[in-house]
Amino acid sequence: MDGANQSSEVCAVLGIDHSSLFYRACSLCERPLKDDPNCLCQHCHRFGSVNLPSSSKRLFRVLMSIATDEKVFTVICFDRVARVMFGCSADEFFEFLKFHPFAAATASKVLEGEVFIMKLSKPKNGNAQHVRVTSLVPMMSDYRPAIETLKEIYRVRSIASQSSMGTSSAIH
Numbered sequence: 001m002d003g004a005n006q007s008s009e010v011c012a013v014l015g016i017d018h019s020s021l022f023y024r025a026c027s028l029c030e031r032p033l034k035d036d037p038n039c040l041c042q043h044c045h046r047f048g049s050v051n052l053p054s055s056s057k058r059l060f061r062v063l064m065s066i067a068t069d070e071k072v073f074t075v076i077c078f079d080r081v082a083r084v085m086f087g088c089s090a091d092e093f094f095e096f097l098k099f100h101p102f103a104a105a106t107a108s109k110v111l112e113g114e115v116f117i118m119k120l121s122k123p124k125n126g127n128a129q130h131v132r133v134t135s136l137v138p139m140m141s142d143y144r145p146a147i148e149t150l151k152e153i154y155r156v157r158s159i160a161s162q163s164s165m166g167t168s169s170a171i172h
């Protein structure tokens with residue numbers, strides 16, 4: 001990425017910081033919010049006619065180490081890109097973590113070694129510390145997002161498969 005603002009690289013995931021995968025954001029304007037569920041979005045509250053606390057949602061902010069054929073460095077992935085790796089929204093993953101508290105660490109292990117074509121962008125903000133992943137495409141044709149593997153590991157079944165299993169076992 002030397003000299004260019006953006007580049008596409010074949011990258012392998014070496015590790016993910018699973019201690020802080022999310023941040024809260026206003027569900028209207030997606031600006032970051034304090035981690036207080038009753039916090040008002042200052043932007044929407046000031047400029048709109050919103051007098052009630054705006055609803056919030058979680059968005060992914062994933063810090064990870066990657067390797068190209070030339071170097072190893074740290075990058076950051078935000079929600080749209082991280083959803084490709086995780087296969088679900090940040091809110092869905094957060095809910096999964098409530099029942100499986102070690103799933104974030106397991107997801108990091110699941111994603112280790114996965115190879116993607118990543119579009120990398122130098123930070124535009126002077127405060128930003130890390131190169132940003134603006135898009136990624138799995139290299140493996142049989143790539144499975146982390147949530148699918150986690151559901152298998154933790155033996156989580158979808159409601160549809162549970163009801164069909166109950167129906168088939170009642171027939172036999």
